Amino acid sequence: MRNTNTPVAAEGYPFILGFLVVAVVMALLGTYLHPFFFALAILGLLLSLFSIFFFRNPERNTPTDENAVIAPADGVVIFSGKVVEPHTKVEMEKISIFMSVFNVHINRAPLSAKVVDSFYTKGKFYDVRDERASFENEQQGMVLEAPSGLKLVVVQVAGLIARRIVCYAKTGDMLTRGRRYGLIRFGSRLDVFLPVGTRINVSMGQKTVAGETVLGILP
Template identity: 60%
Template sequence: MRNNNVPIAVEGLPFVAGAALISAIFIIIGWKVVAAFFIVVTLFIIFFFRNPKRVTPANEKAVVSPADGVVIYLGPAREPHLDQDMMKISIFMSVFNVHINRVPISARVVDQFYRPGKFLDVRHESATFENEQKGLVLETANGIRLVVVQVAGLIARRIVCYPTIGTMLRRGERYGLIRFGSRLDVYLPLDTELQVKMGDQTVAGETILGVTA
């Protein structure tokens, strides 16, 4: 999987290079104020695409957060793709969060879907049905299925998702990202023992969202 052992996500390198080049041009022509602005922009882009290491909990039944952010929804919901009732956890990522997404549980990708759509504020529930999104249906070795969905937001306009159907994924490994602010939805079986609550801060690959039966 991409972005292993690199300090900055490879998807961010063109943005870093572009901003750094503009900074250099303005430094050369002597426009110090404008150059300073683009240096700040370059540093922010580096900060946004940072790719820190994480330590995943050992419990194989634990479902870890796929994203850094804050829990903005937690409760039963109808999962549109599987068309069944599940426990939904939505995690909002601001532009200040790490945007590398991580696999919530060791499983095989048995299906995936992409829905084009709008770019509404992801803190509104209507974004679940109207925004652009990319989802993976995962199945564990003992047959448990869950769904993880990357939802593009008001600023985010580019969803990156590496796995394809049939890919075996390890809990905590990097599997994609969304550029510049967005949301991750995780749909779990209704009998999952939840470990988070509304308003909790999550750390991708480390925070346990719940424990499967």
């Protein structure tokens, strides 16, 4: 998997360097043509710094309990309840996490499991706080099978601003709890579907930390 032990996600380098080049060019134009270009140079520098902040990739201390399902994303819980999961058509416990542009956007595996299925759906770009986003927005999902045989579904959902989902995990891969498996650029949502009977450990409005917060305990 990419972005292991790197302070900034590799996907951020084009943005960081691109804005930095703009800043340098604008500074040169400000020096030789007109001072107005210095304002654009400052803007380019600020955007480069913001890109470093947005694509930051901190280390996390992941709980070792094999039955614990860990938050795959930093953010806030905006939904928790029973639903019929759209891909498998099975009733499951759903937890949705909203990621703003200020959250870390690296996504992590919620538990050690095998990717037994994956799917991609083109769609719309509703605000991800709108529940229609779970069904109609662009999304990338995977079905995970734990060593116990229980199955979970984790879905990356693109939002109003986020229009680029990155997922490194493929069908057949073995994921380790807390390992980085993808990201979504510029604000988005993660839907986690857990087996009915899972003891839910979070509540509406609670903040989550990817790789650390326990969403629930498997039955």
